[in-house]
Amino acid sequence: MTDSALPDGVALDESGGSARLRIATPAVAGEISLNGATVTSWRPTGQSADVLFVSPHTSFSPGKAIRGGIPLCGPWFGPGRNGDRTPAHGFLRTSAWRVADVTRDEDDVRVILRLTSGEYAAAPGGAAYDQDAVFTLSVTMGSTLTVVLAVQAGERALDVEWALHTYLRVGDVRDVRLDGLDGAGYVDKVAGGVRKRQEGPVVLVGETDRVYARATPVSVHDPGLSRTVLATGVGNAQTVVWNPFGDKAAGMADLGDAWPHFVCVESARVLDDHLTVAPGTRAEIGQRLSAE
Numbered sequence: 525m526t527d528s529a530l531p532d533g534v535a536l537d538e539s540g541g542s543a544r545l546r547i548a549t550p551a552v553a554g555e556i557s558l559n560g561a562t563v564t565s566w567r568p569t570g571q572s573a574d575v576l577f578v579s580p581h582t583s584f585s586p587g588k589a590i591r592g593g594i595p596l597c598g599p600w601f602g603p604g605r606n607g608d609r610t611p612a613h614g615f616l617r618t619s620a621w622r623v624a625d626v627t628r629d630e631d632d633v634r635v636i637l638r639l640t641s642g643e644y645a646a647a648p649g650g651a652a653y654d655q656d657a658v659f660t661l662s663v664t665m666g667s668t669l670t671v672v673l674a675v676q677a678g679e680r681a682l683d684v685e686w687a688l689h690t691y692l693r694v695g696d697v698r699d700v701r702l703d704g705l706d707g708a709g710y711v712d713k714v715a716g717g718v719r720k721r722q723e724g725p726v727v728l729v730g731e732t733d734r735v736y737a738r739a740t741p742v743s744v745h746d747p748g749l750s751r752t753v754l755a756t757g758v759g760n761a762q763t764v765v766w767n768p769f770g771d772k773a774a775g776m777a778d779l780g781d782a783w784p785h786f787v788c789v790e791s792a793r794v795l796d797d798h799l800t801v802a803p804g805t806r807a808e809i810g811q812r813l814s815a816e
């Protein structure tokens with residue numbers, strides 16, 4: 525798709541070796557990288573800071589996962605259920621996606637990106653996956669943001685574990701409170717996979733990596749940026765909450781000292797809640813964000 529086919533307020537920027545769509549309407553400013561189909565910026569009018577966090581140390585190079593925004597994890601999560609898959613979190617976040625359609629409805633912009641088997645076969649880990657799958661990402665950006673990842677299975681059933689790995693920008697992760705998970709069971713990955721139960725709101729006091737078995741909306745109260753962000757899952761079964769904190773972040777070249785400024789609240793179907801997509805059928809997972 526060329527610039528001339530794009531609606532007013534949307535531009536394709538291919539400078540610096542990585543392609544991205546820039547969006548600017550009276551309702552919103554935002555950006556979507558075609559590298560991994562990663563939404564890297566969403567700032568509804570009236571918000572003084574971006575709702576999404578992107579590490580100042582990240583690379584935007586094609587083939588590298590972006591540390592921030594909304595990376596797509598799948599079709600496996602981490603090293604997969606058996607712990608033997610590479611690269612971590614699958615090939616969706618490192619593949620080069622194609623723009624299939626961009627439309628504008630008043631001040632909202634809708635972008636459809638696509639990734640087919642011939643395309644993801646070029647990414648590490650892609651060639652070994654079922655060859656018929658077609659992945660689609662739909663992003664509707666305006667005063668709210670809705671991101672929906674879908675897969676259409678071909679002639680064979682697909683095994684899918686996936687997540688929208690949303691990095692929400694916060695003033696300081698140690699000061700935020702997450703509501704909506706009280707009473708939910710979770711797998712504590714920091715404690716080696718022990719199952720626990722949440723009591724009260726989630727407050728992060730150290731490295732946190734939890735897969736909550738709950739899909740209700742989660743609100744992130746952030747005194748630092750004086751706002752509350754509501755994250756509502758679409759077709760998910762779980763919510764992942766993650767921040768590595770300082771010691772672990774020190775070993776992550778693309779994050780380092782920027783770790784206090786985000787919390788990941790992820791819409792997920794992973795581990796026991798992975799899904800099998802029957803031949804010829806479609807499945808989707810998504811997340812809707814609003815900020816006030």
Ligand SMILES: O=P(O)(O)OC[C@H]1O[C@H](O)[C@H](O)[C@@H](O)[C@@H]1O
Binds near residue numbers: 689766
């Ligand atoms: O460093 P990455 O491959 O991007 O993964 C970052 C994190 O993603 C998820 O939140 C997982 O639950 C974590 O275990 C993982 O550390």
